[in-house]
Amino acid sequence: MKHVKRAAWYLLLIAGAAVMVYPLLWLVGATFRTNAELFSSAGIFPLEPVTEGWRGAFAAYGGQIDLLRALLNTYQFVIPKVMLTLISVTLTAYGFSRFEFKGKRVLTAFLFATLFLPQTVLYVPQFVLFNRLGWVDSPQYLPLIVPAALAGDTVLVVMLMQFIRGIPKSYDEAAALDGCNSLQTLWYVLVPMLRPVLVSVGVLQLLWSVNDYMGPLLYVKTPPRYPVSVYVKLSMDADSGFAWNRVLAVCCIAMLPQIILYFAAQRFTTPEAGGLKE
Amino acid sequence: MKRSRTQLRRRSAYLYILPWLIGFAVFRLLPMLWSFVCGFTDMNLFRGVRQTGLMNYTEIFADSTVLRAVGRTMLFACVSVPLKLTAAMLAALLLARQMRGIRVFRTLYYLPSILGGSVAAAVLWKAMFRDQGMVNAILTALHLPAVSWLGEPHAAMWVLILLRVWEFGSPMLLFLAALRQIPQDLLDAADIDGAGAVRRFFRIKLPMISPVVFYNLMLSFCAALQEFSAPFVITDGGPRGATTLLSLLLYRSAFTANEMGYASALAWVLFLISAACSAAFLLLRKKLVYLPDEQDAGGAA
Numbered sequence: 001m002k003h004v005k006r007a008a009w010y011l012l013l014i015a016g017a018a019v020m021v022y023p024l025l026w027l028v029g030a031t032f033r034t035n036a037e038l039f040s041s042a043g044i045f046p047l048e049p050v051t052e053g054w055r056g057a058f059a060a061y062g063g064q065i066d067l068l069r070a071l072l073n074t075y076q077f078v079i080p081k082v083m084l085t086l087i088s089v090t091l092t093a094y095g096f097s098r099f100e101f102k103g104k105r106v107l108t109a110f111l112f113a114t115l116f117l118p119q120t121v122l123y124v125p126q127f128v129l130f131n132r133l134g135w136v137d138s139p140q141y142l143p144l145i146v147p148a149a150l151a152g153d154t155v156l157v158v159m160l161m162q163f164i165r166g167i168p169k170s171y172d173e174a175a176a177l178d179g180c181n182s183l184q185t186l187w188y189v190l191v192p193m194l195r196p197v198l199v200s201v202g203v204l205q206l207l208w209s210v211n212d213y214m215g216p217l218l219y220v221k222t223p224p225r226y227p228v229s230v231y232v233k234l235s236m237d238a239d240s241g242f243a244w245n246r247v248l249a250v251c252c253i254a255m256l257p258q259i260i261l262y263f264a265a266q267r268f269t270t271p272e273a274g275g276l277k278e
Numbered sequence: 279m280k281r282s283r284t285q286l287r288r289r290s291a292y293l294y295i296l297p298w299l300i301g302f303a304v305f306r307l308l309p310m311l312w313s314f315v316c317g318f319t320d321m322n323l324f325r326g327v328r329q330t331g332l333m334n335y336t337e338i339f340a341d342s343t344v345l346r347a348v349g350r351t352m353l354f355a356c357v358s359v360p361l362k363l364t365a366a367m368l369a370a371l372l373l374a375r376q377m378r379g380i381r382v383f384r385t386l387y388y389l390p391s392i393l394g395g396s397v398a399a400a401v402l403w404k405a406m407f408r409d410q411g412m413v414n415a416i417l418t419a420l421h422l423p424a425v426s427w428l429g430e431p432h433a434a435m436w437v438l439i440l441l442r443v444w445e446f447g448s449p450m451l452l453f454l455a456a457l458r459q460i461p462q463d464l465l466d467a468a469d470i471d472g473a474g475a476v477r478r479f480f481r482i483k484l485p486m487i488s489p490v491v492f493y494n495l496m497l498s499f500c501a502a503l504q505e506f507s508a509p510f511v512i513t514d515g516g517p518r519g520a521t522t523l524l525s526l527l528l529y530r531s532a533f534t535a536n537e538m539g540y541a542s543a544l545a546w547v548l549f550l551i552s553a554a555c556s557a558a559f560l561l562l563r564k565k566l567v568y569l570p571d572e573q574d575a576g577g578a579a
Contacts (some may be wrong), residue, residue, distance in 0.1 A: 006377070009372070009375065009377065010377075012372060013372055013373075013380075013383050016368075016369060016372060016383075016387065017383055017386040017387065020386055020387055020389065020390055020444070021386055021389060023390075023402060023403075023406060023412075023444070024389065024390070024402075026406070026412050027402050027405075030405070030412075039408060039410035039411055039412075039415075040410045040415060041412075041415055042412045042413075042415035042416045042419060088297045088298065088301075091294045091295070091297060091298075092294065092295050092297065092298040094294055095291050095292075095293075095294030095295035095298075096295060099287060099288070099290070099291030099294070100287075100288065100291070101288045101291040101292060102288070107295070107299070110302060110307075111298075111302075114302065114306055116496065116497075116500055116552070116553075116556050117306070117310075117549075118500060118503065118504050118548060118549060118552050119504065120504045120506070120524075120525050120528060120545060120548055121310065121313065121545045121546070121548060121549045122305075122306065122309050122310065122313075122545075123528070123529075123532065123545070124313055124316070124528075124532045124538055124541045124542050124545055125308075125309030125310065125312045125313040125316065125542065126305060126309050127532070127533075128309075128312070128316075128323075128538060129304075129305075129308075129309055129312075131323075146305075147301055147305045149297075149301075150297045150298060150300055150301025150302075150304075150305065151297055151298035151301055152301050152302075152305060152306075157298065182287065182290050183290075207392060207394060208394065210396070211393065211394040211395050211396035211397075212395070213395065213396070213397050213506075213507045213510075213511075214506055214507070214529075218533065229396060229397045229398075230397075232396075232397040232398050232401060233397050233401075233511060236397075236401045236404070236511070244405060247401060247405070248401075248402070248405060250398075251398040251399075251401050251402055252398075254396070254397075254398040255392075255393060255396070255398050255399075258392050258393070258396075259389070259392055262388075262389075262392050263385070266385065
């Protein structure tokens with residue numbers, strides 16, 4: 001009886017996993033199909049595999065932008081963004097969870113309120129602001145980096161605050177007795193203990209930033225600077241009439257770095273920390 | 279001596295939160311206030327302001343396109359969020375058992391969520407739901423009628439909903455963590471009393487993790503009200519405006535027509551809708567959520 005129950009459980013798990021992963025497997029298969037064969041079949045394996053889609057995926061659009069360039073562009077702003085996010089988010093969470101100061105209640109309320117403030121409300125005024133600052137289409141991708149570098153992603157601050165609260169204050173006090181100032185306490189005592197959460201914070205910010213479409217759509221105007229999210233949309237608009245295998249190969253390559261990174265980071269993170277935002 | 283030390287700590291606290299404070303003031307608070315004011319003007323990015331008053335709001339509430347978009351946005355949120363959370367809960371219950379290989383399954387279930395709001399996932403969806411696409415091929419193989427997914431207004435809305443339901447990984451992980459924290463003796467006691475799996479779920483597990491359920495409900499709902507990339511990439515708001523969600527309308531009026539004043543007013547309408555929904559959820563939370571700490575204060579239902 002117990003064996004039957006266990007087998008049934010595995011069956012359910014496998015059925016669920018099949019539904020979840022099937023679209024991705026179909027995507028991989030579809031990139032190796034001919035365009036004539038691409039639609040009209042629900043299977044994964046192509047009848048006569050071709051590499052036409054993959055070869056086409058790397059071709060350039062009018063010599064201005066190609067997939068590799070777009071990937072490089074993406075990581076050119078995503079990597080500094082993630083680094084600066086980690087620093088600012090850690091400092092902010094530390095300030096809020098370990099110190100008493102005037103106005104703390106009000107500021108904490110603001111912090112939590114921004115959690116539920118729709119980003120959509122800010123697109124218009126932020127665009128006008130960045131436009132006035134001359135940051136639209138900036139080669140350093142300033143509008144995409146600076147708000148995050150100032151701990152703009154409040155969800156990450158809140159997530160870190162929860163973990164800092166879980167660390168007994170006696171650690172801080174012991175460090176202070178040993179002569180550490182507050183910054184040294186943060187760096188030598190708390191940061192090592194927070195390492196798994198910090199990896200999660202970094203991975204989440206990286207995934208959101210790579211996937212983000214609205215930001216680049218508004219603030220990157222010159223084709224050679226397009227990041228991969230804009231490039232994927234561009235290749236769809238240009239090719240979906242006739243070369244779907246090429247479009248899907250572009251999608252596949254665009255997804256790959258995130259999936260690899262996710263698997264690589266799994267070893268270092270706490271799995272429960274992964275689910276904080278949409 | 280003691281006092282100057284606390285003063286020093288206080289001062290350093292401001293230094294730590296300074297980056298956030300600047301970011302909050304410059305990139306959140308100011309833009310927010312600015313857009314409130316801007317909503318009462320006819321500001322155009324190139325033409326500037328010519329007129330002020332309530333005209334944007336009177337126009338919004340008289341415009342059937344906007345009202346329809348509000349309706350479609352609410353429909354999208356009200357259908358996709360419960361489905362997504364139900365899927366997340368079922369998956370979490372499946373994964374909560376300690377079994378060999380469970381980590382692999384957890385990773386597979388989370389995989390689609392890595393792609394989040396990415397354009398690539400939306401393009402994949404568009405390819406799958408074409409008339410001759412993979413989904414219709416499966417339907418035909420099962421002897422079911424094919425559906426013109428992107429051509430029928432109702433079907434197109436389902437395409438967007440299914441994409442977001444597919445990405446249920448974030449709430450799933452939070453449910454899973456919450457399920458693990460339910461004291462085992464509670465479940466054992468229910469077992470001894472002869473409670474079945476369904477009863478145990480509704481009487482013990484669900485009440486115990488209800489704070490997490492509400493947190494996810496609010497967060498997912500807020501995110502659903504802002505949905506942009508799926509309708510923009512997959513349907514471009516069509517067919518016949520059926521998937522023109524509010525954020526898409528907002529994008530068009532701000533960045534295609536450059537009508538910043540009108541778009542700001544629209545943004546505030548969206549903001550008020552989502553604030554009203556959040557408030558409703560918080561009220562509901564007081565009624566329905568089980569909070570052991572507040573039991574003595576009469577806060578538990």
